[in-house]
Amino acid sequence: MRFYLMTDLEGVAGVCNWEKRDDVGPWNTLRRQRISRLLAGEVNAAIDGLTEAGFEDIIVNDGHGAGSTIDYEMADPRAVYMHGMERPFWLPFLDATCDATGAVGAHSKASTEGGNLAHTMSGAIRCWSFNGIEGGETGLQALIAGYFNVPFVFAAGDEHLCREMEELVPGCVTVAVKQGTSLLSALTVAPERSRELIREGAARAAEAIAEVGPLKLESPVVFRDERKEPTWDEEAPGEATRVVNAHVREIEGEDLMDVLMKMYPKYDRDYRPEQWRPGVRD
C-alpha cells in the first residue's frame, strides 16, 4: 500500500513563528535547524505509524518553503522524499497509484481566527474556495487527491486545522499537537508527546480508508481567489475567467486539474513522473 505524506512546517509542535528564511543570521539559522529536526521527528513518527498500519511504500513530500526543510540526516530510510524547488507540480507523485494521503505539520487556512501561523500559500491570500468549498493548503491537497480518487485520511497539526479537515473530510484521523491561540502563539505539547500522538494517529490511517471517500468536485470547477489587497484588474483578467472586483477573481475549468493548470500556467498537464524507487541498476 502506498501513502503520500505531505509535510509543512507551521503545524509542527514547537514551531510558533514563521521560518524567516531570509534571516540568515546565526540565531535564526540555529532556530531553523532546530525546527527542521522537530519536523523530521514528526515525519519519522508518522512513518512509524503508517508502517504499522501496513503502508510499505511511503512518499514524503518535503513541502515547506524551498522544499528541503526536513532534516535530511534524520530521514527514515523506509520512505522516499520529494525534495527541492521549481517542481513540475505542487504535489508530484500524488496520483491514482496512491492508496491514501495525509499531512504532517499542517496549519489552518488563511483568515482562521486563532489559527497559529494560519495562511494559504502566501500572505496575500484571504480565502480560497473551490465550488464554494473553502480550502487551505491541506484542503487543496485533499481535493487533488480526490481528483485521483485517493482519500485524505490523516492530518497532524494545529487543532484549528484538525477541525477544518474533519469538517471537509468526515472520518479522517486528526492529531492536534498544538492549539493555536493567535496568529503567532499556541499552546503546544512537547515534541516527544507530539511524536507519540502522531504515531498512534498514523497507525489508524489505514482503517480510515473505508470511512472516507475521495473528496470530489462536480464539473465545472470554479476557483474563487480572494486577496487581502486590491490585486486584480477587470481590464486585464490574465488567467482569470472573471474578475469579480479588485480583490476577487474566479477561474473556471472542466475539472480541478484544468483549474490548477490555469492557476499555475508553468505546469504541464501531461507530465506524469515515472514510477521510481532507489536501487542498484545492473
Added chain:
Amino acid sequence: MKVYLVTDLEGVAGVTQWDPRHQGDTPSTALKRQQFSRLLTEEVNAAARGFFNAGATEVIVNDGHGAGMTMDPELFDSRIRVFHGSERPSYCTGLDETCDACASVGTHAKAGTERGNLHHTMNRGVRDYSLNGVSVGETGLQAFLAGCYGVPYVFCAGDEWAVREMQKLVPGCVGAAVKLGISRQSALTAASQRARQIIEEGACLSMRRIDQIEPLSLESPVVFREEHEEPVFDPEDQPEGLRIIDCRTMEIEGETLREVLNVKYGHDPAWTPVWKQKA
C-alpha cells in the same frame, strides 16, 4: 586492485539544490555546506566499503566538486586516500594505467538533460561537450580519460538520469540510483541511509564486472568540442591550440584525450608526481 573514484556533489542524495558556496558566507550557507559535505563523504565511504569488500586493495578518491575540498576529512574511511585542493597539476590527477577501474559517486546528468537534477557540464554556461562527435558530460569525459589508459568505467552512483547516461555510454557498468530528478532543482530521493546501502551494494557488484567492461576508446586524432549557451569566444582571436569555430563553439584536437585536456587546462604534460620521481 586499484579503484579511481571521482566525486561530485550534485548527484548526492539529499543535495537537491546548488552548492550555496557563491551565495555569501552566512551561518545558513555554512551549515548547509557542512551538511552537504557530510552527505557526500558518507556516500564515498559507502562506495569504498563496497570496493574493499569485493577485493579492492586501493581506493583513490578525487574530491572533484567546486574548489576540490568538499569532502569532510574527519569522516574519511581510514583506507582511502584523497586527491583534494585546487590548481591541480592535471585533470583527474592520478587516473592512469596503474588503475584497474574508474567509478563515480555524486554523479549528475550532463547539460541539457531535461529533468536531470542539477544537470550541467562543468559550469552552467556550457551547452555540451563532445569527443569525436559523441556528446559527453563530466563523467563521460572521465570515463573516456580512463579508457585512454585502458581502464574501464564500472560504477556510477547518483541521479537516475546520470546512471542511464553512463550505462548507455558504457554498457555493463553498474548504477546506484539514489534519486530521480523531476526538474533541475527537484528530485524524489532516497534517505541517506538507504542511499548508502544501495551505493555499497552497487560498488561491490561493480568489482565483479571489471573484466567484462570494455574500456572506452577514441580514434586518434581526438577532437574535443565545447559549446556554450552564450557567446564567449571571439573568432578573430585564435589562441594557440584552440580552434574557435564561432562565438559559442571551440575545438581542441590532439593525439590523445590526455593531450587535449592538458591543452584545455594549460597543464604541463611533463609534470611527474613525487611518487614517480627518484628520491
